Amino acid sequence: MDKIRIGIVGYGNLGKGVEMAIAQNPDMELVAVFTRRAPESVEAGCKVDHMDNLADYKGKVDVMLLCGGSATDLPEQGPALAKMFHTVDSFDTHAKIPGYFSEVDKAASDNGNLSLISTGWDPGLFSWNRVLMESILPEGKDYTFWGKGVSQGHSDAIRRINGVKDGKQYTVPVESALEQVRAGLNPEFTTREKHLRICYVVAEEGADLGRIEEEIKTMPNYFADYDTEVHFISEDTMKAEHAGIPHGGFVIRTGKTGVETKQKIEFNLELGSNPEFTASVLVCCGRAVHRLARQGKTGAITVFDIPVGLLSPKSPEELRKNYL
């Protein structure tokens, strides 16, 4: 069997995760990593080429996995690369998804390509489960909790404060809120009641810790609406105990069938590394895109359009025999 030829565009945490995930999937091979940096400055376990040379790989890569960020990389790269390749990306700016979908859809359709946008775990697996759960239990209510995990955006916000050398923020679901949801009580929560924000901060020498704590806790949008804990720690402790990028979360729907019969569906993740897990989702989605493209499908799609069997390297016969 011919292997599925994969290219990685962007070689940060996500791109590195994709490289490692491909090594776990013997039906795939990694053709090259594409970077904006000088290729010779990038150490990877495969060929590294400059993004300027992407067009040279038409016909040599089956699916490009776009590993750039949603703020500035993907809005440009998504539509541009959908003109040349089948693509998969993790575009996650929720409010901009419909517009992004349209742009990528046009680029991909016009050029006979297929592009899966906004995959990963949220958007991605969580979205998939929200649709699944509501379809089964139309009379009900679902809840999404995130964490315990590192929020990159909130960590960045802390690091921008004067006197802060390093900072890391964990989003933590409130356990009692989770329990109320699981009990089917259909609670209404304020923002504060669903998640805590726990911050670890390394301060510059002589910095005013009280002022830093106050600035964090009152920061609008990021922290002001939450119960926020601030812990000052040493640089060594930061390195020793907060080097990872764990994350996770819960999608829970409770609903009723028949005459007031309670039903609950829950999907949850506990991730040692957010980018490595997201990368693993992107990789198996790459397999599905390859297969759907071979069936002649073109344009933009989302996880809602993918039959789960296409994610697996196993044959339909084997899946029916051993997984049903």
Place this chain on the structure above:
Amino acid sequence: MDKIRIGIVGYGNLGKGVEMAIAQNPDMELVAVFTRRAPESVEAGCKVDHMDNLADYKGKVDVMLLCGGSATDLPEQGPALAKMFHTVDSFDTHAKIPGYFSEVDKAASDNGNLSLISTGWDPGLFSWNRVLMESILPEGKDYTFWGKGVSQGHSDAIRRINGVKDGKQYTVPVESALEQVRAGLNPEFTTREKHLRICYVVAEEGADLGRIEEEIKTMPNYFADYDTEVHFISEDTMKAEHAGIPHGGFVIRTGKTGVETKQKIEFNLELGSNPEFTASVLVCCGRAVHRLARQGKTGAITVFDIPVGLLSPKSPEELRKNYL
């Protein structure tokens, strides 16, 4: 919009659950319930007709939901009805699925129909999750636990014992086993270590309770390989406390990405009524079958072939905008 016209074949607990589920889905209408009994003896909230008249409904029903049992009903009805209608069933004799698939596939294909077999929650949602989880985390191990819930087969086995008037058996996952799995320890379990069997028995007056308990606990295949508890209760207690048909379970996969990074995915259900929930799954699957059939798909399919978006009454645009 034209409503999707549904027929129910078989009016036991599952068929009744389907009737109630359709009432929660305004894009569907129930055309009739088909029974082997005298139609006038069956009380339903819709038209009741005899199964002998099914052929009269060709062109009047979009999707038939087959609500018979896997032991004797579906092996006959599945292929026979796939010749006349698009169908959905919950065939759950795992070992016989490939053969059943082939038969239904031939009947449906030859007649331009589409048949979804073996849906529900296991097989069904659990199967779907096993494939999803393994596709994302190829290096890992997954576990399925069932319960706490009523096993119909085991309850029947108890009731066949001499001196037993009524009996109900709950399958209960062993909490410590679940915890080991969640911790990513990749444990190997004996049958006994994964599930307990708890039996509630109403004995005939004067029956030898010791002998009944012994017969239950040593019954091969059903109980001998498990830690089994037997509780004798009164008929009133049975009615008051054990009238429901709850069930549920867990699919958990732990795996590793990158260099030994732990990842965990979990899907679980807590069901007040097993047949009502299974019915709700069948109903949204009926919607997907209707849509796929309109796209021209024929033959037999499983949950592995269904894009999740097709289960929802909402449009692709709305799903992308509000659920991604």
